[in-house]
Amino acid sequence: MAPYNVALMKSPPFDPQNFSFLIHDIARLQRREFDRKFADSDITVTPGEARALVHAARAGEVRQVVLADALGLEAMTLSAYLDRLEKQGLIERIADPTDRRAKLVRLTDAAYDVLRGIAEKGAEVREMARDKINDRDWEKLMKLLRQIRSNLHPDE
Template sequence: MAHQVNPESFGFLVTDVYRLMRVAMDRAIAEAGIGVTPGEARTLVHAARAGTVRQNVLAERMGVEAMTLSGYIDRLEARGLVRRVNDPSDRRAKLVELTDAADDVLKSIGEVGTQMREKAAGVLSEDEWGHMLGQLKVVRDNLAALSQKPGTGRTKERL
């Protein structure tokens, strides 16, 4: 019996785009001479998006193991780009926050990201790119609603 799958389905397309974009960004970050590894760059960007956040939550949002993230944060902290602080609501937990020194590195990462998005967009106009992003946000929000905890009215972490 022949197994049939659609290699152009939504899930495959999103996975392929993510994988290819990550490879391209990792290469570009490594070549840009920013002074951080691709993993450290991802950590900075996710920390900037999240604001001051528990280390375990940041690991979950990034889709990495806590120990992997801990290594990234150790190196970023040694460079003065992030700091760990005690969580006032749980003495066992650590919060990760960016320092002012991270601003220039984040700016450089953003410039690399802009170049990658322009290459990824190819012949798509700005309007077409914006429309696609809007549609992806709708899909993300629909999927986030599916992860709502029954009976609480509260949603889990946003995708």
Template sequence: MPRRIDPDTIGFLISDVARLLRAEFDRRTSDAGLGLSPGEARALSHVARAGSVRQSVLAERMGVEAMTLSTYVDKLEARGLVERTPDPSDRRAKLVGITDAAEPVLEDIIRISAALRSDMSGGLAPEKVDELREMLKQIRANLVEMKPECSRKSSAA
């Protein structure tokens, strides 16, 4: 008899919610007439969130291949929304940062994101949404701590 996998484990639920959230964000940004592909809108949002950051770091955070991100950044740079500058700690690397011209586009993305957050949390009390956010932040911190390149803190126990 085949094993039954519980479809409602926290990992599956987070994956499902992330996939559905991304698809809805993509649909809404496409429909908004921003002149950006959904991937470009996500890339611009991630650059704004991270500040001036290496492309390799940005690709990892977004969960995309470096070449995919490079294409997004090329298009955003051509529109004057981001700029690449030399990384002072490694001349071979480039940092990506937003420009002032990105602000109106980011305002549209922020508006779309806020409406999406409101719609997806419909029926939930605001304090429950805040509680969920705090729990997810703790789970994220726990997972970051598990990454091999992170130094493990010694337990006081």
């Protein structure tokens, strides 16, 4: 998506270069580049399944509903991803001992080979995003982004 042409707007009631737009645009562009690199790879899962697998790895053994929320997905969409990941032997769903109606997602040992491939593609995209940013500035940016996340949600 091309940047908005602010010159054509009479008087925008917002700054089209504000923090929220920048974060959204960066996330969208990063995801698009990741999906492109992913399509050119021999990784055996789709980009959506990869995101589900990575977030499951990040969370550890996690309830499906919590995983769906972390990914910003509807439960049915996540369930379809998990069905395919389970069929490939990359995850297993087990009963939650604290609530027998709920299912926990757990990675299998086979998931780690796939995760390594996903991590390589992610590193390529992050390196592309970082390009000419020096180490000091990159570390400062990362620290500030973690602080912003903490400001918005202290538990994460």
